[in-house]
């Protein structure tokens with residue numbers, strides 16, 4: 045490009061915003077344009093010894109896969125983030141802008157040019173993206189922590205088979221404590237597909253270890269209400285939850301953690317020993333984090349029965365809030381027949397407060413969405429959720445062919461409709477606090 049036209053181009057770029065400025069395909073290069081996108085949106089998972097199957101740290105990692113990267117970003121398969129950011133904003137939002145998607149397309153079309161390294165522009169990959177680094181920033185090193193895991197290594201009984209297994213992990217704590225952060229550590233990263241952590245204080249779950257969800261004994265355990273039916277849900281990339289400054293989640297005396305582990309099929313016999321790391325608050329916690337959990341008995345159009353070859357919508361609502369509250373995070377939960385999920389609150393004077401909208405439910409990528417700021421829900425509000433299920437054979441994830449009637453259960457072939465919300469009592473100004 046000639047010097048004059050380069051100057052014109054530069055001015056045009058200043059006039060429009062930098063990214064929306066039309067850079068011709070030949071000019072797009074890795075170091076200047078692509079590396080910052082990958083660093084911001086991909087390498088937190090795509091680096092050695094992390095959850096994604098390959099690293100995307102360098103040009104040599106990325107260039108052989110450039111076309112594939114163009115495909116998965118255009119189809120929005122990657123980065124995996126399912127909540128609609130036009131409905132509500134989250135702290136853990138990870139979405140490419142249309143301009144970033146286009147830049148990747150142009151880069152691939154223009155010949156996957158490497159370009160020159162520009163030290164000034166590129167943030168330090170490890171400092172910016174490492175999840176551990178952000179943990180260090182938020183959580184004081186001196187705080188008491190607890191690393192606790194499955195009591196025995198679990199060996200998969202069969203190869204090539206997906207498994208859902210339960211484990212109980214006794215804490216044996218005599219006093220109550222406040223949790224400041226929870227990190228789930230999958231033992232075998234290739235095997236652990238996702239995990240749900242619950243807590244029980246009845247002391248009756250010892251027999252659960254290693255049981256598969258299809259084991260009839262599981263139904264016996266299900267009849268006991270749990271202290272926390274959904275303390276934390278782990279999926280790749282959703283490694284931990286850190287409660288906001290000054291808040292904490294109570295760990296009751298005599299807690300047993302329950303892990304509900306989903307293992308991917310493995311071509312060889314392998315084993316797993318997963319664990320969690322709990323950091324306790326070092327200062328007295330002023331505001332207790334409380335769980336609001338909507339479940340199947342909150343459904344207004346019962347019975348919760350999803351007949352074969354239908355795509356019904358179910359609605360649920362909370363009781364009226366008895367005080368002003370500030371929401372921290374939200375996690376919808378369904379199984380394989382889930383199609384879409386939406387939740388919002390309606391205040392006593394009719395204001396609609398958007399909470400979460402997942403237009404294209406993906407069983408594999410359920411996560412806890414932490415709000416960008418506390419969401420204030422006034423006293424007398426009602427939280428509503430609606431979920432659609434697809435029990436037809438057009439649903440590629442439907443595990444039963446031909447479809448059968450499905451109702452409530454812990455098994456993946458059963459269904460659930462849950463909404464788990466963490467909140468604290470409202471204080472004036474909460475909505476201005478970034479989480």
Ligand code: HEC
Nearest residue numbers: 085086089090095096097112113116117122123124280281
């Ligand atoms: C939250 C963690 C996470 C983030 C962030 C992420 N990935 Fe992935 N990615 C994964 C996992 C896990 C897999 C393997 C499972 C799968 O394919 O669903 C994967 C698979 C892929 C694949 C292979 C897909 C296939 O069908 O085999 C490509 C290509 C890819 N990612 C590119 C990217 C790019 C480019 C970005 C950023 C724009 C990105 N990923 C961000 C976790 C992540």
